[in-house]
Amino acid sequence: MNENDLKRYTVILDNGSGILFQPLDEAKTYILSAKHVFYDEVSNDNAEDTKKIKATAKYYFSDSQNDANEIEIINGQNYFEHPDDEIDAAILILDEALGFDQIFIDERTTGFEDFNLTGFPENKRESEDQYDKQIIRDLNSYNDKLITLRLVVNHLDHEQIAGFSGGGIIKINSDSLLLAGIQSKTPIGPCNGEIQVVPIKRFEEIVELNNLPQLLPNFFSKIDLLLCSIIEFNQTTPNLQPKLQGALRIQSRQIKCDLKEVYNRKILNKSAIKANSLSSKQFWTSFLEYALIISLIEDGEFNEELLNKMSKKRKFIFSDSSKNIYDMYSDILLFAADNIDDQCQVIVGTMIPPSTNKTRRMSTDRVPTNISSINDDETIDRITLRNKIKEIIHIKAIELDCINENDNLLDQFSLGQFNEILTEIKRLVNEFFNN
Template identity: 30%
Template sequence: MVLDEIRHYVVVLNEGSGILFQPVDSNATYILTAKHVIQNAQNTVQILKRFVEHDNILHAEDIPFNMSLGNNYFEHPDADVAILKIAKLQGLNQIIRTDDITADRESYILAGYPQMRRNLQIDPDYLNAYRTDEGITIQGPRNNSLREARIPDRPGLEEVRGHSGGGVGKIDDGFFLLAGIQSQMVDALDEQLGKIEFSPMSSFDSLVTLHPEHLVNLDPPHLGSFSFLTEASFLLRVNQFNEQNIAYTRNFLKTETEKIVNSGIAPHEIRRHFKRRLLLDQASPNVLNGRNIWIAWLEFLTIVNIMEYTDVEEADLKKLFNSFRLLYSDTTNDWTFEVQKMIHADYHGLPSGSVVVIGTNSSPLDGLYEIEAKTIPNLMRVTNKGLMQTDNGIKFPFDHYRFVHLDSFKKKCIIDKIAEYSHIFDEQQLLTKLQEEYEQYIDRKQN
């Protein structure tokens, strides 16, 4: 996602704004807004427009909405938040929530349709009314669950009015991370310039819990099912000359991912079980809401399924995590830059001699798909033992575990042996071949 694409998620709502958000709901899309945007319009929805692009031209579209309190409109009794539930819209997959606003405070954006930009005589469709304020800094908590934020250049109330219900967030790793919804300027008149208050996503969580029969958790769809990720798995990139030699194997592996989809295991269940223990960098919880970590998990579980000769189910997750652990980092650097984090990752419950699989956003450089203990510089062994997350008897992770990159199962077991796969067009024969390759690779000892 780039800055201009945020607009596709920002709607004109009465005299304010709103944010389109796709939760784990196959039939509905939500509009998150400030409650007073509806109340100030006599508790009605008078204007509701979104903006879509056709042939590089932006068009305004009215969103049909017949408001019914408690059925398709929900407001919090205390907090200044409300949710409009509309028929599902397609293509809203680049916005996810962030709750990491205490540690990550810089470089946020406020997106909405301020009043001073609205001129119905020359711009009846609000095409020129949109504005993003960049460089916003998150401040401390305020009353009624609000958070304070500071906009650069100290805009006044007239410049901000109409932004109510707009989104406060930031672009990261191809997503717009939504931190919350703009509510108001700060109360103190002598401090209003540039100081706003917004409702964090936790306020919307509170609203959702009040209506469990109508609203679902504000998680992106891919957390509800691995089915949203199957096409992005097992890409097995090769040159064009080898494409015909790998196509059958690639398609077979993608088909095998359906067993994980049908098992009932879902990303949100794995997240619920293990939380930040899934991450190399436990200070980056937003990674758990993204797609890449769950693409890695889909591939990992599919590989385990093939090796175990049986289907992995939710009840097996804890046992799997304590025998064959996947840890993920969203880095785009080479995985050797993550060694220090590997040293301090969470290994509780993992016995000595186990395999640790590392997933990252890029394939290893220089063909290094395994990091052996003997390659670790002595300086890295001099570490604060208090930071180690290991069980008794395990002093240094690289002396007790084998560290391999997730891509090694594609590179070492398939692509490097592509000639051996080029003539296999039988599912059982291919399954047996993959089982043998995976098992030999896992059982191989470090030199």
């Protein structure tokens, strides 16, 4: 990705701008923009002027800025706006895939260095190239409805910033783009270097409220964004932390699954007790940690073939419940029982890890009788399937009860002996699962 891609993903949208975004539906393309761009003012002789939604919208791609594409606006069908009048956010849906699939949302609230405001300002609408961008300097303020950012250039007047409405707060992220928000209505008069931006979270709300295809989160762009939180080892001795991190970064190269592809093909749909967990960062962090653990056990690449195999032998399940892990066992046992081998180990990820080793690993022989008894929702076949489960292991047990319990053994290696450390971790993890 380069500077030209910032321009390529930005469109002229009537008198404003918009950002092209392919959601988790390869047959559609979104134009994310400001709500007010889709409205006309209606003059009333004896009353205040009002606004009404336009019948059509014209949009122009950056490489053909004089060639209009016109689309009928059908509210609730191809046009969706945020229901809060104070939130200037809307999505227009094009029923075609345009290849704008390397852009991801970024829900940041700080750290806007390297971000840009992109769009087609009013003062360049007569130019051969109408595109422009302004570099973001820093954050002024943030709340749930609005971000106020300061531009590097602090003397722009209304004509120089008008037309940027609906443009993106966007940055290059190696081989992808990150979108943090969309510019709201341009202030009348000089902006003094300040712009107001609708956070990208508000566009996610439009998607959720209308059951639209999801916006792709930034952690689908690089597994490193999830890996960093997995290998923090904040309960490990400071001297050992960098040794473990270095070793497991090497091992992470064995993870060959494309998270976006796994999501898009719904491969893990039955791995989440609640369907909405599939769009959460914690679900994918837990899954990546599972992939890393399986690659250690199998001492090879973690790919889709291995995932299918392990789903019968060492099954991954995620629950976003805040219950004690014992209280979750009835759900886990019920949910994990289908299509598994005898003596299956169920590896569970949760929002909050259990606090003791006794609640991080539990043989199903110890599950209270009343949990595994037949009830109105059960059948004899289901009980038989559940009896195939050998034990339930919380995903954090591997770090806390396997690796950390052997910190003295692992710390005998010097910093830089990553391959030797990795060999020892593999041995310990295999012993842990086969004990």
